[in-house]
Amino acid sequence: MKKEKTFIVQIKDTESGTWQxxxxxxxxxxxxxxxxxxxxxxxxxxxxxxxD
Structure with a gap:
């Protein structure tokens, strides 16, 4: 069985049409x-x- 993966994403800026x-x-x-x-x-x- 595969283990659960948890990610916390913080978007600090949105320059050049993408996230940082x-x-x-x-x-x-x-x-x-x-x-x-x-x-x-x-x-x-x-x-x-x-x-995995």
């Missing part, structure tokens, strides 16, 4: 900065794949 902020992976107590919505998705995907 931080994403926190609750279960691993990791926090990362992202500069675009695409980067946010890649960070989350990487976290989920690395934990």
């Amino acid at each position: 902020g931080t994403v926190q992976w609750v279960e691993k107590e990791k926090k990362e900065i992202f500069r675009s919505a695409l980067e946010l998705m890649k960070l989350m995907e990487s976290a989920v794949e690395s934990d």
Whole structure:
């Protein structure tokens, strides 16, 4: 069974038509900065794949 993953996303700004902020992976107590919505998705995907 796959473990649940919980992310807290904080949008700090919306420059250049995309989001900037931080994403926190609750279960691993990791926090990362992202500069675009695409980067946010890649960070989350990487976290989920690395934990499987």
